[in-house]
Amino acid sequence: MRIRVHVTPRVGVLDPQGKAVAGGLKSLGFNEVGEVRVGKVIDVTVEGLSEEQALERGRAMAKQLLANEVVEDFDVHVSAN
Numbered sequence: 001m002r003i004r005v006h007v008t009p010r011v012g013v014l015d016p017q018g019k020a021v022a023g024g025l026k027s028l029g030f031n032e033v034g035e036v037r038v039g040k041v042i043d044v045t046v047e048g049l050s051e052e053q054a055l056e057r058g059r060a061m062a063k064q065l066l067a068n069e070v071v072e073d074f075d076v077h078v079s080a081n
Helices: 016-027 051-066
Strands: 002-009 040-045 072-079
Touching: 002 051, 040 051, 051 072
Parallel strands: none
Antiparallel strands: 002 040, 002 072
């Protein structure tokens, strides 16, 4: 089973990487680009868990290590390998 955690900066938190990407895209002619937020994706493979258990464990992983809840939001998704 695969746990995928998407971590992104919270709305209102400064995202210098997102600003740099937005500027780069605009300089390449993508003038329709507005705000860009840059985050990260973490994939974790687990064994011996039901889908519900894997989702619960993925949320616990995100809260304890993978995301800083003060400045980041996260979503957890589970799928078969």
